[in-house]
Amino acid sequence: MKNERKFVPLMIDLSNRNIIIFGGGKVGERKAVLFSECSRTTVISSDFTDVLTEMGKRNKVNLIEMELSYLQDTEIKKLLSSAFLVITATSDHKLNLRIANIAKGLDILVNEVDDAGDVVVPSVIKHGELIIGISTSGSSPAVSKYTRHQIEKLITPEYADMIRIQQSIREYLKQNVPEQMKRKDILWQILESRDIWTQLSDSYEKAYDQALKIAEDHISSGKHINE
Template sequence: MAETNNFLPLMLDLSGRKIVIFGGGSVGERKAELFSGCADTLVVSLEFSKRLYELEASGKVRLIRLDLLTASDSELRELISGAFIVTPATSNSELNRKITAIARENDILINQVDALGSVVIPSVIKRGDLTIGISTLGHSPAVSKYTRRQIEGVITPEYSDMIRLQDELRNYLKKHVGDQRERQKILWIILENEAIWNDLSESYEKAAERAYAIVSDYLENSSR
């Protein structure tokens, strides 16, 4: 019987969390780019890519120069001490397995690049506050990439402005409509209004003006 993976998609606040990436090549660079915007990111390697030096210069990551092939277990344990996630991203599979084993012994989450670890980083689509993660749990990167392209064709930049408009209207309605179900109904009317979506492609202000006019008419009619 195949082993069951109990993965659950979550949104995590990594503020102040320590992320340690082993490997200064293209894979380590990609992982550093991902984590550096939201966590305390360390990259450990003997050599680093040009982009990693740029990230260090801008204060987004910390680079630690170390020959990982000769590093002792105690040195590796010291480096990952207090880490939330460890990513073994070297070009040496045996070294990656060694780092993984040490991290696992210390109950640290592991994002492996050549196997399925305890953390899987999905392909991410962001439209303002809308975040969509896509993953096949490593079974088919091609399907993950294809799915991302399909979704990106549907989830246009206007979604970001619709979220902003919905949030604004939601706060407005809380002051003027006491019933939660009624507020939800009004918000759905706005969400499903094709003219508002078309307005968003031109300007937020035009869409907001139309939305507030619809809400005003609805509240006026419902009070009669």
């Protein structure tokens, strides 16, 4: 019986990390598209999808063409020498397991397509700085995908613009409102304004101007918004 896994959701800066993906098929492609946006990503395979080939031409990923099934353990270890995370995504289950075991022996994190592994890559919703990860700890990718589709009906692209507004107004308030709690209340009022959310679907500038007016009105009145 396998040990009970205890996953913790984390946000990790991968900008200077090496991600090694074994397998150039559709699964490897999907992983490469995700990780290439935030890390140095290498895909190792005997062949690659058209998307991966194009990504290689644009230097989005590093492609290493080789036949994996004949590699010795020492050769695999050499390929893993600089890896922060290894992803096993070949069509050969035994090969995936062998690579995973070697990586774990080197204390390298592993994401396995055939098992949960050390790292589960969640289903992701991203709107600007807003990132939502959905996972069933590897138990049901279908449920993760279904949940993402449901959340996407509620979390619209306007959330990215609201974050931009909040960032800008927050900096403005830091310079004009010394009380942290009052700044918090003003930002929350902006966040809950139906008018601003409605304007965001039409024009960021109009929504920002409305948010700024709310902040300026409270500053000029000198009154706490809850009074």
